[in-house]
Amino acid sequence: MVLSCSVQKCENKLIKGNGIIFHRLPLHDKELLKKWLKALKIDNCTPTKHYNVCSEHFIEDDYKRSPTGVKLADLLCSAVPSIFSDSSNAKQKPCSLTNKECYEPVCFVPSCKTPKGLPLYNFPFGDKRLLDIWAERTGLSTMYDTELYLTITICKNHFHENCFHDNSIQLKPYAIPSVNLIDYSGPPDSCCLIKSLHSDENSVMTSTGDRTWGWLGSTEEFGRPPEPNEFIVIPKSEIHCEKYAGSNHAAHCFIYAENNERVFDIYNPRASILMQLRYDGYFGFPGGLIDAGEDFVSAVNREMVEEINLNTTIHSVNHDDHIISHWSEKKNLVLHFYKLKVNMTDLIEIERQASLARDYGTEVLGTIRVPLYTLGDHYRGFPVFLNHNFIGCSRDQLIAALTSLNILTPEEIQLALNANSRNI
Numbered sequence: 345m346v347l348s349c350s351v352q353k354c355e356n357k358l359i360k361g362n363g364i365i366f367h368r369l370p371l372h373d374k375e376l377l378k379k380w381l382k383a384l385k386i387d388n389c390t391p392t393k394h395y396n397v398c399s400e401h402f403i404e405d406d407y408k409r410s411p412t413g414v415k416l417a418d419l420l421c422s423a424v425p426s427i428f429s430d431s432s433n434a435k436q437k438p439c440s441l442t443n444k445e446c447y448e449p450v451c452f453v454p455s456c457k458t459p460k461g462l463p464l465y466n467f468p469f470g471d472k473r474l475l476d477i478w479a480e481r482t483g484l485s486t487m488y489d490t491e492l493y494l495t496i497t498i499c500k501n502h503f504h505e506n507c508f509h510d511n512s513i514q515l516k517p518y519a520i521p522s523v524n525l526i527d528y529s530g531p532p533d534s535c536c537l538i539k540s541l542h543s544d545e546n547s548v549m550t551s552t553g554d555r556t557w558g559w560l561g562s563t564e565e566f567g568r569p570p571e572p573n574e575f576i577v578i579p580k581s582e583i584h585c586e587k588y589a590g591s592n593h594a595a596h597c598f599i600y601a602e603n604n605e606r607v608f609d610i611y612n613p614r615a616s617i618l619m620q621l622r623y624d625g626y627f628g629f630p631g632g633l634i635d636a637g638e639d640f641v642s643a644v645n646r647e648m649v650e651e652i653n654l655n656t657t658i659h660s661v662n663h664d665d666h667i668i669s670h671w672s673e674k675k676n677l678v679l680h681f682y683k684l685k686v687n688m689t690d691l692i693e694i695e696r697q698a699s700l701a702r703d704y705g706t707e708v709l710g711t712i713r714v715p716l717y718t719l720g721d722h723y724r725g726f727p728v729f730l731n732h733n734f735i736g737c738s739r740d741q742l743i744a745a746l747t748s749l750n751i752l753t754p755e756e757i758q759l760a761l762n763a764n765s766r767n768i
């Protein structure tokens with residue numbers, strides 16, 4: 345069905361490139377709605393969201409402007425339609441959005457002077473959440489029917505180079521604009537890795553074109569077994585530097601409590617540390633990928649709510665809790681690691697709450713404690729644990745945290761690393 349203007353005698357329709365856009369009745373604002381209904385002479389009807397008023401019924405001044413004065417597609421919150429074919433009081437020129445400063449074939453972004461011939465991209469009108477991010481970053485309201493975005497384009501100059509398939513102008517599936525935008529000043533993003541964006545499971549492919557991964561598709565390569573020395577430590581002072589701006593980032597957390605209560609009457613556990621069994625069979629820490637526009641600390645706190653149901657009003661991580669960051673050039677992935685110290689009573693409560701988490705049973709198959717002691721054969725206990733499979737650089741993170749927090753001495757760690765089942 346073609347969207348058309350509901351105003352009497354107006355025959356405007358949504359046609360790509362005609363520059364006419366449509367507005368719904370302001371159903372959320374009673375006072376304003378009354379004014380619209382009166383102006384539209386429909387105050388005796390029940391207003392519905394299917395009533396559309398085209399831009400021909402508004403004056404220029406009804407529209408918002410960017411800081412540089414370019415007219416936007418968004419109405420001011422006081423705007424009321426006032427131009428009708430039988431109207432005698434139309435003092436100003438009607439808003440004809442066909443003018444070239446905003447609409448095709450130019451880039452929608454305010455103040456962008458698209459050089460001729462630069463590729464233009466349509467808004468992702470098929471994906472509501474992705475659309476919201478594009479809209480927020482370009483200063484466009486998402487109040488409209490998504491069809492309206494067909495008339496608006498954004499040029500190549502607003503995407504980081506990592507948003508494109510190799511040597512092409514084809515955008516990757518979850519690319520988001522992040523460059524040269526007045527309404528966005530965060531780091532340049534390559535791709536938006538918000539899981540819930542992956543709405544059409546079957547269409548999500550891995551980088552090798554395999555369609556069997558559902559919404560894991562776009563991130564599955566991060567979980568591939570690392571090559572020796574693939575992850576290198578990056579100095580704290582460099583984690584925000586330009587070099588890593590186009591990388592994907594993830595943040596995970598070392599939750600621990602001091603615990604010297606003897607196990608089996610003999611072993612001192614030193615500390616209780618939480619790790620988790622992941623959906624892919626690896627051990628890892630709670631945490632995850634950083635969403636577009638999110639900072640590392642907010643991301644790790646959010647992920648801990650999703651994965652272990654952490655009550656972040658009681659326990660949360662802040663910037664000072666950073667332990668270490670690693671980078672894999674091959675995966676274009678930066679992994680940040682934080683600490684969260686709690687007392688034993690709280691740690692037990694965190695374990696209890698974990699089974700109520702949103703991701704429990706799907707991404708997370710259980711919370712575990714790391715055995716830090718070594719049994720009488722010098723192998724079972726911590727050495728065996730270190731021989732399991734760990735995701736990403738989580739084994740290195742575990743060792744870095746144990747060392748930097750003085751939970752085990754470097755010698756104790758080395759002993760465990762050297763311990764070998766062949767010696768028993």
Ligand SMILES: O=c1[nH]cnc2c1ncn2[C@H]1C[C@H](O)[C@@H](COP(=O)(O)OP(=O)(O)O)O1
Binds near residue numbers: 630632633647679707
């Ligand atoms: O605990 C970890 N330590 C270091 N790297 C990790 C850890 N867990 C995962 N990773 C790596 C490898 C993963 O593919 C990416 C993304 O993390 P993940 O937790 O899987 O992210 P989501 O929950 O899917 O957002 O980081």
